[in-house]
Amino acid sequence: MASDPHTLVFTAYLTMAGVMAGLWMLQLLHRNASLADVGWCAGLIATVCWYAAQASGDAERKMLAVVMVSVYAGRLGIHLLFDRLIGKAEDARYRRLRAEWGRAERLKMFGYFHLQAAAVALFSLPFLVLTQNPRPPFGLIEVVGAIVWIVAVGGEAVADRQLAAFRAKPANRSRVCREGLWYYSRHPNYFFEWLHWWAYVVMTIGSPGWLLTWLAPLGMGWALVKFTGIPPAEQQALERRGDEYRIYQKTTSALVPWFPRPWPTSRG
Structure with missing residues (x-):
């Protein structure tokens, strides 16, 4: 089923905004903002898979897009998960931001998480173009x-x-x-x-x-x-x-x- 590209990107952005809001609430408990980084990787994979299911391009090209994003973002996400999240203290850059933001830390951190939703929409664009192309990918x-x-x-x-x-x-x-x-x-x-x-x-x-x-x-x-x-x-x-x-x-x-x-x- 083909969908308008603008609708696909806007829907992806709104969905990821909701996901990132949930991850922001979760980091209030765990105090580790690296959840945003791992969430970005997972969100990019999910978004591109959805594009591939909805887009009108060549089937092999759509499969290629899914494989490429899964390898790239999957590897990066797993690396970040074990390097910065599971059993680890919060990354120093996030601790520094919390200190700089002071009383406004919660609101500004929410904005940072929301920015990751916009980033998913932005960095999903190459994959959207790839999945919309009807030409065989070889x-x-x-x-x-x-x-x-x-x-x-x-x-x-x-x-x-x-x-x-x-x-x-x-x-x-x-x-x-x-x-x-x-x-x-x-x-x-x-x-x-x-x-x-x-x-x-x-x-x-x-x-x-x-x-x-x-x-x-x-x-x-x-x-x-x-x-x-x-x-x-x-x-x-x-x-x-x-x-x-x-x-x-x-x-x-x-x-x-x-x-x-x-x-x-x-x-x-």
């Missing part, structure tokens, strides 16, 4: 896009695992991870997260609504560089790791992996 542009997708999703998973393995060693608790991909970028996981969204731009070239797919990588790039990604992560790293992290900042690329700059051991 052309050259899909192959190129799939290669970008595999590199990006795989790279993000590798970066997350490398950081988790580094942090699991007690001796590294206050040290800076410079192993693997983290030798070339201070935030390789963010880079591959951002790259992943460009895969859909490539895969949907020539599709109706193609320009909408650009909103996801542009929005994610802005959020990672200016808002929820690098700024709070680096502030926390500086507080915990001090001068070692300052040297890391001066020698290593913030986002795009590249060879680190040499750091002089002496001045003269």
